[in-house]
Amino acid sequence: MTDVIWLRPERAATGRPAAHDRAEITAAAISVADRGGLDAVSMRSIAVELGTGAASLYRYVSSRDDLLDLMIDATAAECRLEPPTGDPVADLVAVAEGLHEVMMRHPWLPELAVTRPALGPGGIAVLDHVLAVLADHPGDATAKLEVFALLNALVATFARNELAAADQSRRAVAYLSHVAAGGERPRISALFDELSTADPDPRERRATALAALLSGLLG
């Protein structure tokens, strides 16, 4: 019995047949998270969503963390993967765009993906695609794995900034505005004055920034 969930057999061949499976439980957890955020994802709430008891879930999953890993990997599997065009930077930006879409569909995902980088079948598919994009590119295995990790982190960062802006998180800027009004730290004051208008086209801004970052990284 390995400690990583994707290597454990899903169902027993004998005995009483199971009423659910991992995919169904994962879907229920994602549904709960979509509706109430990550904090709403408790074993009991998922059990209610499925109409079973909380203890029953442990027949399919050995801990709540396992379930979070399944959620992450399930969303990775949602990511659209177009065939490579030959332009590594453009192809990676396309992957990033796909990941971004998934993250906007599941607002809890950026926070989760950045705290526990789980690699299941879905994540492996994305990694494999990135490797295909980088096939003709120089760089050792560590560098390519680094590109993959950075791609995820960058997309999550952009997604979180966008979500925070939409979610009118005054909390984040409350102290910033206080410092800006204070008058010391003139650079902060100038920054804050300029910050009034909302971003007209976050998508293009994100794409150009990502392309710039990636073309720098790939040399």
Place this chain on the structure above:
Amino acid sequence: MTDVIWLRPERAATGRPAAHDRAEITAAAISVADRGGLDAVSMRSIAVELGTGAASLYRYVSSRDDLLDLMIDATAAECRLEPPTGDPVADLVAVAEGLHEVMMRHPWLPELAVTRPALGPGGIAVLDHVLAVLADHPGDATAKLEVFALLNALVATFARNELAAADQSRRAVAYLSHVAAGGERPRISALFDELSTADPDPRERRATALAALLSGLLG
């Protein structure tokens, strides 16, 4: 009474004097986290560390999340900030190196900093420094704030990769090695074969990658 902690007055002028202050409580929380990780940071464990009752902490902090914000900002204040040299990329890499040092000193910080970007006095100081570095650089306020956010995210990503490698996290690569051994997905197999040797100099690898990323971003 604002909902951001740095705008709330610390002590009352009248009444029974407080036995502790925010800085002391923050230091206790950081000490607990350094010793036992983020999961060990509970109100009760911090109270034990201080020799008081758990309920007493709510005289200084309105929630555990407030305390986490204080921890983040306290570590930001630990960051060394050298005067700018005129080379923006080199200066930003220097900031990143400083943040990286702090994160290696507090292994729980990358995870925390990436989930809740708290901006208190310490974080403002770092932001102000980044703005000074970028003073002569074109780009609007949003772009410069973006550079700051990305810098934090990138450093946290590098730090977490390094900590995961040191902490022999077989869990992360367990399924990867299984897929590699499976034979399907030849690119994964090739990647895994090449991945055997450990990185000789992570510091230089990190610095060059960061410089490449940032010089790409800054144009």
Place this chain on the structure above:
DNA sequence: GGAGTTCGCGAACGCTGTTCTCGAACTATA
């Protein structure tokens, strides 16, 4: 039909963040 195995899940445990409450400790005023 019996043996063997797995599943569902109510009940319980220990832990968590947080609130209530009230006596104690202090300052300011008279």
Place this chain on the structure above:
DNA sequence: TATAGTTCGAGAACAGCGTTCGCGAACTCC
């Protein structure tokens, strides 16, 4: 020096959490 007003410390309690135990029910295989 007495009193009023305010804040602090913290024990007790509450709701909710992840997780484990144990047992009756449900199923497969021989």
